[in-house]
Amino acid sequence: MKPVLGALSLALLAGLSGCGYLAGEDGYFRDRGSDYQGVVIEPRIDIPEGVESKPLGDLLPVPGQSVAEASGEKFKLPRPQPMIVSADAAEFSLQQNGSVRWVQAQRSASDTWPLVRQFWNDYQVPVASETPSLGQLQTGWVAFDLQSNNPLLRRILPAIGEGRSVEGREHRFRLRVEPGVQGDSSEIYVTHMSRSQGGSRTDWPENSDNANLERAVLAELETYLNQSRSGASITSLMAAQAGPRATLARDGAGNPVLTLQSDFNRAWSAIGQALSQADIRIADLNRSAGVYYIDLAQAASQQKEPGFFGRLFGRDETPDEDRAQRTEVRLTAVGGNVQVTVDESIDTAADPRVAVDVLERIQANLN
Structure with missing residues (x-):
């Protein structure tokens, strides 16, 4: 009471x-915000002779003349100085405030949007809807147990958490690109949603269903964007979706080479899609090395997907057999172009007839 x-x-x-x-x-x-202007400055303390002391400077110096004294107006606090980003600082960084996480971009929202859109395209995650003018994007539903070959899903799988099953579940992500506090900056937010496969749930939650998956996707996005900043810029969404021009020729040693007039990011995505459309099985990939490992002994459509626990605890082939059947499709950035070759290993080129057949199938399926 x-x-x-x-x-x-x-x-x-x-x-x-x-x-x-x-x-x-x-x-x-x-309002006590201007009380300091009426403070009386007292004289310094006199230390008696014979007493040792250290000279102390002014811890909180008062300016000799304030704006209020000069103009007679009420004092206004100055705006903070803009944040300066050095050349060595990361252009994209993962930020967190309490339970809210985002990727901070030192670029405007309009410049960040095509890079974010290309992220989903490169990792072959379908986009269900997008509104570039609002900076919003929604992916299609993906299933970890049915799409284990997807490199992005494979890397973020541990973030689901111990004890949580992935079988019979499907997931999707919503992404927002918003203008940042500072000029020419933006913030990228991700929301995760899950449901049973084929379920009827469609409304997005206020917060992510799995905060760990949200953070894992943001971390992957941050790494991708910082790696992409060193490559050629993507000028527009239409340019990112357009297929690169490709020319098939032979190098000085007589080996077939497919040359794409494109930056590495777009070429990597285009080659991956072309391999899938050509029904060539992608056994593994290494994006940092620019290599797709393909299996020419079996078409992608004939591949039998093992169950989730089968992928964890067993293999259909022994490691030696698996490596023996792999052929490398290697992408190499040369100037402003990307050269695609077919090799048995990093030191050995593939049989020219096999290489020509693979490169022709890739060229025929480039959009």
Whole structure:
């Protein structure tokens, strides 16, 4: 009862004596932001002779003349200086405030959007809907147990958490690119949603269903964007979706080479899609090395997908057999182009007839 009586008493006093009692110059809640301007500077303390002391400087120096004294106007706090990003600082960084996470980009939202859109395209995650003018994108539903060959899903799989099953579940992500606080900056947010496969749930949750998956996707996005900044810029969404021009020729040693007039990121995505459309099985990949490992002994459509626990605890082939059947499709950035070759290993080129057949199938399926 005491807090209630105290509040009633305060309200009664405010009603009897007016608002000036609370917020006026002599009120209880008056503005004290300019009190320092009336502070009297006292003389320094005199130290008696014979006493040792260290000289102390002014810990909080008062300026000789304030704006209020010069103009007679009320003092206004200056705006903070803009944040300076050095050349060595990361252009994209993962930030967190409490339970809210985002990727901070030192680029405008319009410049960040095509890079973010290319991220999903490169990792072959379908996009269900997008609104570039609002900076919003929604992926299609993906299943970890049915799409284990997807490199992005394979890397973020541990983030689901111990004890949580992936079988019979499907997931999707919503992404937002918003203008940042500083000029020419933006912030990227991700929301995760899951449901049973074929379920009817469609409404997005206020917060991610799995915060660990949200953070894992943001971390992958941050790494991808920082790696992409060193490559050629993607000028527009239409340019990112357009297929690169490709020319099939032979190098000085007579080995077939497919040359793409494109930057590495677009070429990597285009080659991956072309291999899938050509029904060539991708056994593994290494994006940092620019290599797709393909299996020419079996078409992608004939591949039997093992169950989830089968992928964890067993293999259909022994490691030696698996390596023996792999052929490398290698991408190498040369100037402003990307050269695609077919090799048995990093030191050995593939049989020219096999290489020509693979490169022709890739060229025929480039969009």
